[in-house]
Amino acid sequence: xxxxxxxxxxxxxxxxxxxxxxxxxxxxxxxxxxxxxxxxxxxxxxxxxxxxxxxxxxxxxxxxxxxxxxxxxxxxxxxxxxxxxxxxxxxxxxxxxxxxxxxxxxxxxxxxxxxxxxxxxxxxxxxxxxxxxxxxxxxxxxxxxxxxxxxxxxxxxxxxxxxxxxxxxxxxxxxxxxxxxxxxxxxxxxxxxxxxxxxxxxxxxxxxxxxxxxxxxxxxxxxxxxxxxxxxxxxxxxxxxxxxxxxxxxxxxxxxxxxxxxxxxxxxxxxxxxxxxxxxxxxxxxxxxxxxxxxxxxxxxxxxxxxxxxxxxxxxxxxxxxxxxxxxxxxxxxxxxxxxxxxxxxxxxxxxxxxxxxxxxxxxxxxxxxxxxxxxxxxxxxxxxxxxxxxxxxxxxxxxxxxxxxxxxxxxxxxxxxxxxxxxxxxxxxxxxxxxxxxxxxxxxxxxxxxxxxxxxxxxxxxxxxxxxxxxxxxxxxxxxxxxxxxxxxxxxxxxxxxxxxxxxxxxxxxxxxxxxxxxxxxxxxxxxxxxxxxxxxxxxxxxxxxxxxxxxxxxxxxxxxxxxxxxxxxxxxxxxxxxxxxxxxxxxxxxxxxxxxxxxxxxxxxxxxxxxxxxxxxxxxxxxxxxxxxxxxxxx
Amino acid sequence: xxxxxxxxxxxxxxxxxxxxxxxxxxxxxxxxxxxxxxxxxxxxxxxxxxxxxxxxxxxxxxxxxxxxxxxxxxxxxxxxxxxxxxxxxxxxxxxxxxxxxxxxxxxxxxxxxxxxxxxxxxxxxxxxxxxxxxxxxxxxxxxxxxxxxxxxxxxxxxxxxxxxxxxxxxxxxxxxxxxxxxxxxxxxxxxxxxxxxxxxxxxxxxxxxxxxxxxxxxxxxxxxxxxxxxxxxxxxxxxxxxxxxxxxxxxxxxxxxxxxxx
Numbered sequence: 064x065x066x067x068x069x070x071x072x073x074x075x076x077x078x079x080x081x082x083x084x085x086x087x088x089x090x091x092x093x094x095x096x097x098x099x100x101x102x103x104x105x106x107x108x109x110x111x112x113x114x115x116x117x118x119x120x121x122x123x124x125x126x127x128x129x130x131x132x133x134x135x136x137x138x139x140x141x142x143x144x145x146x147x148x149x150x151x152x153x154x155x156x157x158x159x160x161x162x163x164x165x166x167x168x169x170x171x172x173x174x175x176x177x178x179x180x181x182x183x184x185x186x187x188x189x190x191x192x193x194x195x196x197x198x199x200x201x202x203x204x205x206x207x208x209x210x211x212x213x214x215x216x217x218x219x220x221x222x223x224x225x226x227x228x229x230x231x232x233x234x235x236x237x238x239x240x241x242x243x244x245x246x247x248x249x250x251x252x253x254x255x256x257x258x259x260x261x262x263x264x265x266x267x268x269x270x271x272x273x274x275x276x277x278x279x280x281x282x283x284x285x286x287x288x289x290x291x292x293x294x295x296x297x298x299x300x301x302x303x304x305x306x307x308x309x310x311x312x313x314x315x316x317x318x319x320x321x322x323x324x325x326x327x328x329x330x331x332x333x334x335x336x337x338x339x340x341x342x343x344x345x346x347x348x349x350x351x352x353x354x355x356x357x358x359x360x361x362x363x364x365x366x367x368x369x370x371x372x373x374x375x376x377x378x379x380x381x382x383x384x385x386x387x388x389x390x391x392x393x394x395x396x397x398x399x400x401x402x403x404x405x406x407x408x409x410x411x412x413x414x415x416x417x418x419x420x421x422x423x424x425x426x427x428x429x430x431x432x433x434x435x436x437x438x439x440x441x442x443x444x445x446x447x448x449x450x451x452x453x454x455x456x457x458x459x460x461x462x463x464x465x466x467x468x469x470x471x472x473x474x475x476x477x478x479x480x481x482x483x484x485x486x487x488x489x490x491x492x493x494x495x496x497x498x499x500x501x502x503x504x505x506x507x508x509x510x511x512x513x514x515x516x517x518x519x520x521x522x523x524x525x526x527x528x529x530x531x532x533x534x535x536x537x538x539x540x541x542x543x544x545x546x547x548x549x550x551x552x553x554x555x556x557x558x559x560x561x562x563x564x565x566x567x568x569x570x571x572x573x574x575x576x577x578x579x580x581x582x583x584x585x586x587x588x589x590x591x592x593x594x595x596x597x598x599x600x601x602x603x604x605x606x607x608x609x610x611x612x613x614x615x616x617x618x619x620x621x622x623x624x625x626x627x628x629x630x631x632x633x634x635x636x637x638x639x640x641x642x643x644x645x646x647x648x649x650x651x652x653x654x655x656x657x658x659x660x661x662x663x664x665x666x667x668x669x670x671x672x673x674x675x676x677x678x679x680x681x682x683x684x685x686x687x688x689x690x691x692x693x694x695x696x697x698x699x700x
Numbered sequence: 701x702x703x704x705x706x707x708x709x710x711x712x713x714x715x716x717x718x719x720x721x722x723x724x725x726x727x728x729x730x731x732x733x734x735x736x737x738x739x740x741x742x743x744x745x746x747x748x749x750x751x752x753x754x755x756x757x758x759x760x761x762x763x764x765x766x767x768x769x770x771x772x773x774x775x776x777x778x779x780x781x782x783x784x785x786x787x788x789x790x791x792x793x794x795x796x797x798x799x800x801x802x803x804x805x806x807x808x809x810x811x812x813x814x815x816x817x818x819x820x821x822x823x824x825x826x827x828x829x830x831x832x833x834x835x836x837x838x839x840x841x842x843x844x845x846x847x848x849x850x851x852x853x854x855x856x857x858x859x860x861x862x863x864x865x866x867x868x869x870x871x872x873x874x875x876x877x878x879x880x881x882x883x884x885x886x887x888x889x890x891x892x893x894x895x896x897x898x899x900x901x902x903x904x905x906x907x908x909x910x911x912x913x914x915x916x917x918x919x920x921x922x923x924x925x926x927x928x929x930x931x932x933x934x935x936x937x938x939x940x941x942x943x944x945x946x947x948x949x950x951x952x953x954x955x956x957x958x959x960x961x962x
Contacts, residue, residue, distance in 0.1 A: 115834040130755065131821050133861055134763045150841065186837070193837035195830045195890045197853035204844030222854055228762055229857060236829035243825040251818065274810055303757040338728060340735045343759045444760065447785050450730070513834045561745045563738075607750045612712070613811040615753055616745065 065320050065673040067685045070474040071175040076691050080179045083475070084518055088525035095120035098524050099283040101268055103255045103310055105132030107227070107505060108488025109289030110234035111512030117238075117246030119517055124281055125238070125247050126270060128254040128305060128618075133235045136291060136303040137508060140227025141348035141441070142211060143219035144191075144505040146184040151208050155216040157181045162692055164503060167213045167393055168468070168496020169645035169661060170694040171323070171669070173687065175475060176493045183510040188220055190513055194233040198222055211501040212349050213393035213699075219502045224348055224440045230505055234512070250281075254618065255310045256546045258286065258317050258484070261538050264527065265317075265484035269542045271550075273618060276611035278546055280539035284529045285483045285520055288314060289512065292467035292489040294327065296626045296633065297578070298570020300464035301333055301346040307622040308629045311471050311490050315632075319479040320671035320683060322472035322492035324629075325637035328499055328646050329579050330465030331357075331397035334448055334458075335417040344463035345448055347420070347441055349501040352390045354425040354434065355458070357381050357401070359409040359418050369411070369419055369457050380404050380418075388699040395498040395646040396699060398462040402579050403657060405461070412459045421457035462579060466504060468495040468646065469636070472671040472685075476519035477511060480671075483527065485520055487511035492669070497645020550610045553620050558603030562620040565600045565627065569593070573630055577637050580648045586638040590631060597627040632672060632680055639682065642666045663694050701727040701793040705740065707752055708800045713808050713816075719798070722752075729789035733776065734759065734766065736788055737799075753812040761785040761925060764860035767867070768813055769800040774864035774923045782862060782925040802863050804872035806910040817863050819909035820877060827901035828881045830890050843889055856884035858926040865920030865928075871912030876920035878902050879936035880928050886939050896943035903940060 072079040072086075090098065098121050102113040105127040113125040127135065147160040160181040165172060188206070192198065198220050199207040208217040222229040241247040252273040259267035259280060267282035290310035294300035315321045332351060333344045358377040365372060380400055382389045392400070401418050404410065411417050426434050431454060435442070442453045449459075470492040471479050477493070478485050488508040495503065532539075572592055576585035600623070608614040643652040643659030644666070652660040669685040703724040710717030722744075727736050734756050741751035757765040766783040770776035776786045791797065799813065807815040845853075859880035866874050882899050885891030891898070914933060921930040 111834075118833050129757065129763075129765065130817055131764075131861065133821075134757060134765055136758060136763070138764075138860075139758045139760055139762050148840070186835075188840045189837035190832075190834060192840040192843060193830070193832045193890060195853075195885050195888050197850050197857050197884065197888065198840070199854075200845050200847045200850040202847045204846050205841050222857075225762065225858065228860070229854075232857065236824065237832075237834075239821070239825040240829040240831055249821075251821070303763060304759065305757045337730050340728065340731050340739060342732075342735050342738055345760050444785070447781065447787060448732075450787070450789060517834070557748075559746075561742055563742060605745055605748065607745060607748060613753060613814070616751055 065318065065480050065671070065683050067320065067472065067480070067671055067683050068474060069173065069685055070476060071173065072475065076174065076178050079175050080182060087518060087522040090521050090525045092120050096122070098122065099124060100285050100287060100520065101126070101281060101283040102287045102289060103268065104135065104289035104291060104490070105235070105238065106135035106137035106289060106291055106488060107231055107234055107508030108512040109135065110231065110238045111509050112287055112289060112487055112516050113247055114234060114237035114241045115513055115517045116520070117241030117244070123241070123247040124250065124283060126250045126253050126255060126268070128252065128273060130251055132238055132249060132251065133232060135231060136306050137231045137505070138228045139303065140505055141224045141346065142350045143209060143221035143226045143502040144187070144230060145211070145218050145502040146188045146220060146506065147181050147218060148185055148188060150206060151217045153216045155218050159216065160184060160218065163214045164494070164500060165496070165692050166697055167498055167500040169498055169697050170496065170663070170667065170689065171326070171644055171687065172494055172496030174689060174691055179515070180494050180507060180510050183514045184506050186514060187506060187509045191230060191233055194237060196222065196229050196233045209350060210353060210391065212352060212391050212397070213388070213500040224350070224438070227505060230509065234509070255290070255313070256621070257313050257542045259539050259542050260317055260481065261532055261536060264482045264529070266532055267539060269539070269546050271546070274613050276609070276614065278543055280534050280543055282532050282534050282536065282539065284524055285485060287485045287487060287516065287520070288471065288490050289488045290490045292470065293629065294464040294467055296570070296630055297464040297574050298567050299336060299341060299344050301330060301344050304343065307625070309622055309625045311486070312625045312629050314471060314479065314481065314484060316674050317481060318674065319481045319484055320472040320673055321469070321632060322669050322671045323469040323636065324633045324672070325577070325640055325647050326468035326497045326645060327464060328394060328466040328468060329398045329462045330394055331401055331462050332420060332460045333463035334445065335412055335461035337413070345444065346463070346465065347445065347458065347460055349394070351420060351438060351441060354437070355420040355422050356390055356424060357418055357420055359404045359411060363407070363409040369421070378404070378409070385699045392699050393498060393500060398579055399648060401462055417459035417461045419457035420460045422453065423457070426454065466499055468492065468497060468499055472669065476522065477516050478519070478523060483523065485516055487516050497647055550617065550621070553604070553606050553617060553624065554610055556601065556604050556606065558605050560603050561605055562616065562623040565596065565604065566623045569596060569626060569630055573633070577634050580650050581637050582650045583638065586634050589634045590638070593627065593631050593634070600624065600627055635680060636670055636672065640666055640670065667694070701729060701788060703727060703791065703794070704796045706796065706798045707813070709752065709812050710809050711811065713810060717809065727788050729787070731788045732759070732784060733770070733786040733788065734784050753814050755814050756784055759784045762860060764862035767802050767815065767862055767864070769802065769867060771798050774802065774867040775925055779922065780925060780927050802867035804866045804911070806872060806874070807863060807866065819911065820861055820863060820874065822909060823874065823878060823902050823905045824881065826905035827894070827898040830885060831894060845888060849887060853884050853887040856880045856887065856928065856932055859928055860926055862925065864923045864925060866911060868919040868923040869912065870917065870919070871915060873914045874906050874911040875914040875933050875936065876924065876928055876930065878906055879932040882939055883932040883935045886935070895939065896946050899936065899939040899943050
């Protein structure tokens, strides 16, 4: 039976984290050497946690499925990282970052966690500068900032359009140092396939060497999952192909509660889908909305070229509906507004799935060179993919699954409901509520990895009773056997359809029924269709090759199998949440002018789901109390 | 569109490899090169044959996973992009396309078009970092770094570690890769304290891993998807020479901690 205890320290918001750190037990340097921590994933959260834990003196076993830890998908984050530095003196503060994030998350996140995140944000920038990250600078040498969606201050630090890359390479370099020192043992091309629990505590993982196919157990005193989000459940998303739900889903099956899975962020500005061959959607950074204006023709159909449509016949729909924030409205709101105009038949491009993102005004006012300097790499990328020149004609963009606010439930210490299993970065649910603001995921990943987990895990290791266990412990052997059985099952079906076919079908189903807007009827029908698709998968999937060799198709099929189970959890959560909040929009719950209707009386809680074998998952509620920011109607109008 | 593909197939590191010809049908100009290969693989799977193994992940040109030599050129015919950013409209309908893995002694082939690039990680582990602990960093604005300097560091730091530079070099040298990291860190004040040690350690590691030496042909620069300039190699040579002079001018390490007081 799952019990949710968020362990939020009492007392004033501003001093919760300081007091909590002081009350935490420490592990002495001599004892740290004797403790091993497994870190799975080497994105911003995983790499920063692994390197910091290594530096503190723990022995770290670090795993990633890529050939190098530097390739984790954090690398693709474009826009920037937020911090409450107030370098621009534009009224920013820890309190304002906290408030913006709580409001941006539509009052579905924990105040204490978010405040801590805002506090730690300033340290992150300093740490990253110390690591040699080449942030953009002003001529005088000070750090430069830009503004991002959903806020009215400039607090976003950036490295051209490659901020995620630079931050990840910084964390990776810190990791390299600890590998060189022997504090971290790196296992690249190794994929987690199961968790090992001993006496109810997370004590290790079962992993497959992706080159040799060897399956082995790795034991430790605690396990940290930094395995990212599950947007790829939609098949087409802005995530990298390898991103998957397997690690967090396996943990769920072992008793870790899964929180708010229906909070999935659909990013407004991706290049529209092209054809059936398409393998991924490419994001165009949110920073483009600083200067680009979104519009569609006022009446449809309008077959004129965009440049031939006079301003008066254009509908700048974000500026019209949200005059205060205009084109910088938060992601969930912008995405839905795009959907609305496309549903009205006013969309542009193939299949009417697209709106214009127009730079002609800024080019006219500030010149081509300024725009080229700011966004050159994005315009180039757009040109390569579409064959069109966005300096001449507006871009066409359409929303795409991008980030998942939901994830494994964690307490204030970032520990899941399984003792010893910590979850950081996008893989947990904690900080973004029902919608994440731009440039906040990099902040959260590094906050968790550099500054929060290394403290909180120490307290667990100092206080838990952890007996030594051998790698051939009965639980480890049992877990290995289960993994082997499952792999053999995948290989022996020898059906007629590829894993990609099932994945695409599942993705289409979810996009239609559990995407940008959801209804009871749609979700119910999805819940009926998913088990059937899953049965078909296990009856008819085709996986070639063997289990004891390099076999990419086998890796992929295993991930798809997990998506086919996880999708049900996603729909259950979306069905139960009878309100519209943040990224979760239920058509039944909207105002007359199409704005979401949140229901704080019934749904101001975190929905944490517990796994039940062969049965509907069980819902547990963690009530959300707002002591410091009273929930208000989230208005950007 | 349709194409005839000659693809390198190799079971494992110690098996002999060979070119196998495949036809790619129903290709549209808006397909990416990797989506075209996805199509080939789906058809192979449909026939119960093993698909071609190749690496890819982000498909937006930043993770550095994709690594194909296309018609003899790493990342294909266009400059400044990775394989995943290459679109089929770039090719003539009906053309023959040869696809090979990165070829270098330091990059053993694991399967088909997938190579082992851990050598690059080991070079980074030898010195591609600034040794600072987490916590206690000074305010980011304490170090004033001019815009030009920051931009120069960023130019070097853009390297995605794909290894195309090695694949293009007749000596299979990793000089451009090492030069990018050394230059990035030597340009910034934070990287200065370890500057000499870093360049020596990284170059030693490069030799140890079996990468060749640089003979200034600049093929690395020509194929680099991030336009990393070969002038960083000049910078690397400068750093290496400088390190030699600085190191030789330094008093040798005392033999025991008490030596100084004796």
